Amino acid sequence: MTAPAPIPARVPAPVGLLAELTHRCPLQCPYCSNPLELERQASELSTAQWINVLDQAADLGVLQLHLSGGEPTARRDLEQLVAHAAKRQLYSNLITSGYGVTRDRLAALTASGLDHLQISIQDSDPVNADRIAGVPGAHARKVALAGFARALDLALTINAPIHRQNVDNLAAIIEFAVSLGARRVEVAHVQYYGWGLANRAALLPTRQQVVQSIDVVAKARHQYKGVVTFDFVAPDYYAKRPKPCMGGWGRGIINVTPSGKVLPCHAAQSIPALKFDSVTDRPLRDIWANSEAFNAYRGTAWMKEPCRSCEFKEADWGGCRCQALALTGDAANADPMCAKSPSHGEIAKLALVESTAADPPALIYRTPASAAGARSPTG
Numbered sequence: 128m129t130a131p132a133p134i135p136a137r138v139p140a141p142v143g144l145l146a147e148l149t150h151r152c153p154l155q156c157p158y159c160s161n162p163l164e165l166e167r168q169a170s171e172l173s174t175a176q177w178i179n180v181l182d183q184a185a186d187l188g189v190l191q192l193h194l195s196g197g198e199p200t201a202r203r204d205l206e207q208l209v210a211h212a213a214k215r216q217l218y219s220n221l222i223t224s225g226y227g228v229t230r231d232r233l234a235a236l237t238a239s240g241l242d243h244l245q246i247s248i249q250d251s252d253p254v255n256a257d258r259i260a261g262v263p264g265a266h267a268r269k270v271a272l273a274g275f276a277r278a279l280d281l282a283l284t285i286n287a288p289i290h291r292q293n294v295d296n297l298a299a300i301i302e303f304a305v306s307l308g309a310r311r312v313e314v315a316h317v318q319y320y321g322w323g324l325a326n327r328a329a330l331l332p333t334r335q336q337v338v339q340s341i342d343v344v345a346k347a348r349h350q351y352k353g354v355v356t357f358d359f360v361a362p363d364y365y366a367k368r369p370k371p372c373m374g375g376w377g378r379g380i381i382n383v384t385p386s387g388k389v390l391p392c393h394a395a396q397s398i399p400a401l402k403f404d405s406v407t408d409r410p411l412r413d414i415w416a417n418s419e420a421f422n423a424y425r426g427t428a429w430m431k432e433p434c435r436s437c438e439f440k441e442a443d444w445g446g447c448r449c450q451a452l453a454l455t456g457d458a459a460n461a462d463p464m465c466a467k468s469p470s471h472g473e474i475a476k477l478a479l480v481e482s483t484a485a486d487p488p489a490l491i492y493r494t495p496a497s498a499a500g501a502r503s504p505t506g
């Protein structure tokens with residue numbers, strides 16, 4: 128490796144590292160944020176390589192470590208990685224499907240220094256939850272894991288991805304999440320990248336359903352004020368302003384894939400013009416500060432109109448690059464979720480047609496086999 132170049136003053140320090148430890152997962156959720164092309168176990172970084180990544184991240188100023196996947200507990204060395212994160216004073220958050228995590232495993236992870244647990248749920252109704260996860264019995268295992276977390280007094284967030292096939296049950300889902308002991312509940316409408324984009328026509332809720340979901344969350348916030356914190360992520364197909372995806376490209380988050388590729392966001396590899404460096408070839412600090420991929424859409428210099436002259440350009444950073452590419456064909460275009468985008472009207476029509484279709488397509492479950500047949504719509 129060559130010596131890293133210094134970090135230019137214009138480059139902010141990263142806050143969070145999303146470590147995709149593996150793409151292996153026992154569940155098959157059709158909105159998974161992983162790319163359609165899943166990385167194989169044989170290409171995964173070794174324990175020593177991940178520990179080196181954690182060291183580099185801590186040296187770079189990262190404070191929060193999100194241990195993700197796939198299913199991160201599929202890695203047998205997870206306790207070692209958690210212990211090293213604790214040693215480097217990284218706040219560790221385990222993002223898990225909850226499938227296959229025993230009481231003893233969670234106790235071992237907690238003893239290693241795990242700070243926080245996040246379990247995703249598919250519904251409060253076990254039958255629909257298992258149908259969406261694609262695996263019978265998954266729901267019951269999540270309930271059991273939440274119980275283990277309560278017994279260990281481990282901070283717990285319940286993440287509930289919301290879409291057309293569970294949104295009408297949102298009030299019950301929130302009650303269920305609270306009953307599991309969550310002190311933070313994320314009601315996150317599915318974002319349509321990767322598997323979610325491939326399944327958009329089956330998952331996109333109607334505008335009316337989104338409006339109702341906002342109302343349900345507002346009532347829950349009032350009911351549980353001071354007890355439970357609620358995060359709400361809207362599906363931006365009905366928005367007028369785009370979200371500042373990842374808080375802005377290359378502004379705070381580093382995503383490392385199982386094989387060590389370093390990405391500005393989990394979906395960045397959908398932008399074929401970009402080249403992504405690996406921690407096996409280049410220091411993390413140098414990738415963050417100086418790599419082509421991180422600098423491609425960092426700041427505002429890359430922007431075209433209408434973003435370039437927009438008063439909100441340093442608030443939403445032009446929205447989402449991956450979405451701009453997927454829906455307009457150019458990652459440097461304004462995110463079409465923005466009302467100023469020339470493509471915005473088409474998106475509104477598309478959302479109306481897909482969300483109200485009488486005969487939506489069957490779900491494409493996230494499996495290595497189905498990846499070949501999954502095609503993302505382009506508009």
Ligand code: FES
Pocket residue numbers: 320372373376392393394395446447448449450
């Ligand atoms: Fe890549 Fe939004 S998902 S920039």
